[in-house]
Amino acid sequence: MMRLDHGIERGRRIQIILDGERVDVFEGETLAAAMIEQSSAFRRDSNGMARGMFCNMGTCGECTVTLLPGGQRVRACLVPAQVGMDVTRD
Amino acid sequence: MTDHYDVAIVGGGPAGQAAALTLDDLKLKTVVIDEQPQAGGQILRQPPQSFRIPGWMEDRTYAPLVELLRRFEARTSIHWIGSHSVIGLRREPDGLFALTICSPDGLRSITAARVLIAAGCQDLAVPLPGWTLPGVYSAGGMQALLKAQRIVPGEQIVLAGTHPLQLLIAAQLVEAGGGVAAVLFSQPHGTMLKAGIRNSLRAFDRLSTAFPAVRALATLRKHGVKVLYNAPIQAICGTDRVAAVQHSGGEIACDAVGLCYGFVSQSSLPRMMSAKMRRAGPAGGWATLCDEWMQSSIQGLYVAGETTGVAGANAALASGNIAGFGIGAELGAISRDEAARRVARHRANRRSLLRFARLLDEIADPRPFFPALRDDTLVCRCEDVAFAQIGPVLDGRSANAVKLVTRCGMGLCQGRNCEPTLLRLLDNPNDPGFTARFPARPVPISDLAT
Numbered sequence: 255m256m257r258l259d260h261g262i263e264r265g266r267r268i269q270i271i272l273d274g275e276r277v278d279v280f281e282g283e284t285l286a287a288a289m290i291e292q293s294s295a296f297r298r299d300s301n302g303m304a305r306g307m308f309c310n311m312g313t314c315g316e317c318t319v320t321l322l323p324g325g326q327r328v329r330a331c332l333v334p335a336q337v338g339m340d341v342t343r344d
Numbered sequence: 345m346t347d348h349y350d351v352a353i354v355g356g357g358p359a360g361q362a363a364a365l366t367l368d369d370l371k372l373k374t375v376v377i378d379e380q381p382q383a384g385g386q387i388l389r390q391p392p393q394s395f396r397i398p399g400w401m402e403d404r405t406y407a408p409l410v411e412l413l414r415r416f417e418a419r420t421s422i423h424w425i426g427s428h429s430v431i432g433l434r435r436e437p438d439g440l441f442a443l444t445i446c447s448p449d450g451l452r453s454i455t456a457a458r459v460l461i462a463a464g465c466q467d468l469a470v471p472l473p474g475w476t477l478p479g480v481y482s483a484g485g486m487q488a489l490l491k492a493q494r495i496v497p498g499e500q501i502v503l504a505g506t507h508p509l510q511l512l513i514a515a516q517l518v519e520a521g522g523g524v525a526a527v528l529f530s531q532p533h534g535t536m537l538k539a540g541i542r543n544s545l546r547a548f549d550r551l552s553t554a555f556p557a558v559r560a561l562a563t564l565r566k567h568g569v570k571v572l573y574n575a576p577i578q579a580i581c582g583t584d585r586v587a588a589v590q591h592s593g594g595e596i597a598c599d600a601v602g603l604c605y606g607f608v609s610q611s612s613l614p615r616m617m618s619a620k621m622r623r624a625g626p627a628g629g630w631a632t633l634c635d636e637w638m639q640s641s642i643q644g645l646y647v648a649g650e651t652t653g654v655a656g657a658n659a660a661l662a663s664g665n666i667a668g669f670g671i672g673a674e675l676g677a678i679s680r681d682e683a684a685r686r687v688a689r690h691r692a693n694r695r696s697l698l699r700f701a702r703l704l705d706e707i708a709d710p711r712p713f714f715p716a717l718r719d720d721t722l723v724c725r726c727e728d729v730a731f732a733q734i735g736p737v738l739d740g741r742s743a744n745a746v747k748l749v750t751r752c753g754m755g756l757c758q759g760r761n762c763e764p765t766l767l768r769l770l771d772n773p774n775d776p777g778f779t780a781r782f783p784a785r786p787v788p789i790s791d792l793a794t
Contacts, residue, residue: 256496258520265394282392287493294478294585300728304584306478310485312379313466315756326448
């Protein structure tokens with residue numbers, strides 16, 4: 255994965271919690287973008303196979319995550335990262 | 345208290361923006377709802393406001409669309425509701441449309457006298473062995489990562505499929521500093537050329553639209569990117585992530601794959617309203633039928649852009665203008681004669697763009713090139729339904745029946761990915777596909793219960 259940096263200013267560095275770990279991300283980038291920087295694999299399917307994001311436009315649901323503590327299920331490709339977010343992929 | 349509007353527009357891409365500006369000029373109270381935080385649609389998927397990206401989408405191909413977007417964003421009298429999905433659309437007994445919209449914060453309702461659905465399209469999802477490995481993306485999704493997040497999802501990327509857009513995406517990736525290992529076209533070069541020549545007369549007035557592909561080829565040549573024709577992708581290999589692609593002529597090591605077989609309309613809302621649909625182009629999917637003012641078979645329900653058949657952003661822009669004047673005339677904000685005068689140039693423009701779109705459909709026709717499925721190839725990604733479970737139950741069944749028997753189409757995407765594949769396997773031109781039901785997007789039961 256590669257965040258391009260040439261001539262680009264991103265938002266400020268913030269931390270979110272992803273599966274219990276503190277992760278540095280840029281404010282405003284999508285949760286999916288932040289997750290993909292960690293690994294292209296997001297979950298295991300019912301056959302135990304690794305799976306990642308597919309469509310990146312809110313259609314496929316492959317990047318669905320849970321926001322804590324409220325438990326909302328959201329598509330990570332549609333939701334901007336904000337300070338204090340606690341995200342779990344389970 | 346339910347917010348009420350003269351017109352509710354679903355989708356903030358070029359069609360929705362153009363219609364909203366027209367309706368706002370006509371002093372009609374207009375709201376635009378989109379799943380993205382900011383307007384632009386997929387074609388101009390915007391970076392977060394906290395980003396500064398000099399030269400964003402400055403290629404002249406995008407200039408009219410960027411100009412439209414800036415005008416739209418400056419027009420504060422148009423009500424914008426970003427980060428919301430329209431999950432329900434119905435007609436109330438009083439004739440108004442009621443839209444149920446949802447965000448992570450919950451559901452709410454709005455009402456409108458007229459509705460315009462300009463909900464865009466998605467990449468055609470094409471199953472093949474290995475396509476569920478992490479690192480395999482729809483090509484449009486990969487492009488959106490680059491446009492809006494400035495992320496390149498690999499260092500050795502392969503783009504594969506039948507649609508010429510993959511040339512542009514590959515060129516944008518290498519120009520941004522990404523590494524592209526190869527672009528694989530399933531079809532022979534000659535097939536593409538022949539379709540181009542056969543249609544050169546009807547495409548003549550739109551040659552400029554083809555120039556970006558020519559420039560992209562030059563860019564790829566400069567960066568030493570291989571473009572292979574007659575090289576259909578057959579499988580994607582890897583254990584926990586993509587490691588290589590196999591095509592008819594060999595294997596290429598890679599760490600990401602973008603699949604590019606064309607695009608299908610988003611159709612859930614018009615189908616939920618039982619609007620008349622037609623099977624769209626060779627890529628599959630459903631286009632909503634409409635009249636010359638972009639009104640669907642349901643009185644008061646209008647459609648524009650890719651919802652009416654995938655034809656590209658400029659055609660979407662033209663159809664949004666037509667729909668805006670059509671709705672304005674129906675609501676009495678402009679005379680029908682004056683509206684007809686004002687849309688004449690948009691209609692002419694759209695007609696010529698549709699001719700070019702048909703040419704592109706013919707060049708990109710994926711039908712002869714769908715990869716062979718193995719028994720363990722997942723057709724339904726959401727419910728992990730493999731080809732081996734679907735093959736034996738196809739005979740004599742409808743798409744709905746196969747869904748009930750196998751769970752194919754029952755998952756989070758609600759059949760958006762697997763429906764074209766299943767309809768292809770069923771090969772029954774009269775099958776209406778999955779029944780579209782509320783909610784159009786997954787929503788927690790707790791939100792519906794409150």
